[in-house]
Amino acid sequence: MAVNNSFLKSVAYFPGLSTEELDSVKKLIFEKKVERGDIIVFEGDPPEALYFVSSGVVKMFRTSAEGKEQVLNIVRPGESFNDVPAFDGGLNLASAQAMGPVTLYGIPKHSLDLFLQEHPQVAVSVANVLAAQVRHLVSLVEDLSFRPVVGRVAKVLLEYAGDGTSPGQQLTQQDMAAMAGTAREVVSRSLKVLQSEGVIEIDRHRIVITDKEALRGIAGASN
Amino acid sequence: MVVMPVVDREKCNGCGLCISVCYCEALILVDNVITVLETEECGWCTECEAVCPTGAIACPFEIVIEHS
Ligand code: SF4
Numbered sequence: 001m002a003v004n005n006s007f008l009k010s011v012a013y014f015p016g017l018s019t020e021e022l023d024s025v026k027k028l029i030f031e032k033k034v035e036r037g038d039i040i041v042f043e044g045d046p047p048e049a050l051y052f053v054s055s056g057v058v059k060m061f062r063t064s065a066e067g068k069e070q071v072l073n074i075v076r077p078g079e080s081f082n083d084v085p086a087f088d089g090g091l092n093l094a095s096a097q098a099m100g101p102v103t104l105y106g107i108p109k110h111s112l113d114l115f116l117q118e119h120p121q122v123a124v125s126v127a128n129v130l131a132a133q134v135r136h137l138v139s140l141v142e143d144l145s146f147r148p149v150v151g152r153v154a155k156v157l158l159e160y161a162g163d164g165t166s167p168g169q170q171l172t173q174q175d176m177a178a179m180a181g182t183a184r185e186v187v188s189r190s191l192k193v194l195q196s197e198g199v200i201e202i203d204r205h206r207i208v209i210t211d212k213e214a215l216r217g218i219a220g221a222s223n
Numbered sequence: 224m225v226v227m228p229v230v231d232r233e234k235c236n237g238c239g240l241c242i243s244v245c246y247c248e249a250l251i252l253v254d255n256v257i258t259v260l261e262t263e264e265c266g267w268c269t270e271c272e273a274v275c276p277t278g279a280i281a282c283p284f285e286i287v288i289e290h291s
């Protein structure tokens with residue numbers, strides 16, 4: 001299998017491991033290739049493995065009771081996912097879907113305990129990785145539950161809309177996130193909410209405000 | 224002319240992640256920098272922007288008010 005040491009060293013879990021230690025890590029790793037749209041991990045299932053992305057990108061998301069998707073994280077090469085359930089043995093916290101062709105390396109859950117016993121220094125890296133994930137998730141939780149983000153996104157749309165005579169400003173979802181003081185993932189969800197409420201339409205690269213008064217109401221509610 | 228995502232050539236590191244997620248084959252690497260080909264197939268899914276680690280590719284929306 002083509003797991004090479006330079007890739008493993010780029011993984012946040014394994015910096016500073018010697019060549020012999022990396023060789024013993026490699027013995028535990030399996031490779032998996034998936035295609036665009038494939039679900040790698042299902043929310044609520046028992047965990048099978050801890051995964052690292054070797055190439056491609058994986059999207060982590062949760063689905064609400066009404067079937068709405070909230071993206072939690074985008075996982076790029078060298079990063080891990082499904083860490084928490086793989087370590088604590090609880091059910092998978094989120095689903096993972098391949099955004100294109102993806103090559104993954106996995107460590108089966110049943111090998112992880114032994115692995116950490118044999119390489120206790122990795123536990124420090126694990127703590128760092130998990131701490132960074134908690135920080136990211138806590139800021140998402142704040143945005144999703146405590147702050148009226150949809151209202152702030154509505155306000156940004158109103159502020160930057162063209163009046164029909166002059167063209168509107170061009171804004172990416174990243175720009176809107178910065179202006180609304182939130183994360184891109186939350187803007188994406190907010191736009192979907194506004195669309196499903198019928199106040200905007202998204203026509204490829206145009207956001208058309210179809211009900212300005214209603215949008216004003218939503219924006220005002222955020223004050 | 225088809226409006227397409229915009230690339231900041233200075234920021235692109237040639238990692239190819241945007242190509243891996245794009246379903247319409249609009250993105251190619253030329254001299255290790257992303258080049259965008261015009262195509263009606265691009266549905267402005269914005270996934271190229273979402274996955275780019277350096278902010279080199281952008282899918283800006285034009286915001287307009289519909290006058291009835
Ligand atoms: S917006 Fe979507 S379809 Fe268009 S170039 Fe980006 S990834 Fe491809």
Ligand code: SF4
Binds near residue numbers: 234238240257276277
């Ligand atoms: S993802 Fe960003 S940095 Fe990587 S090739 Fe595409 S535009 Fe360039």
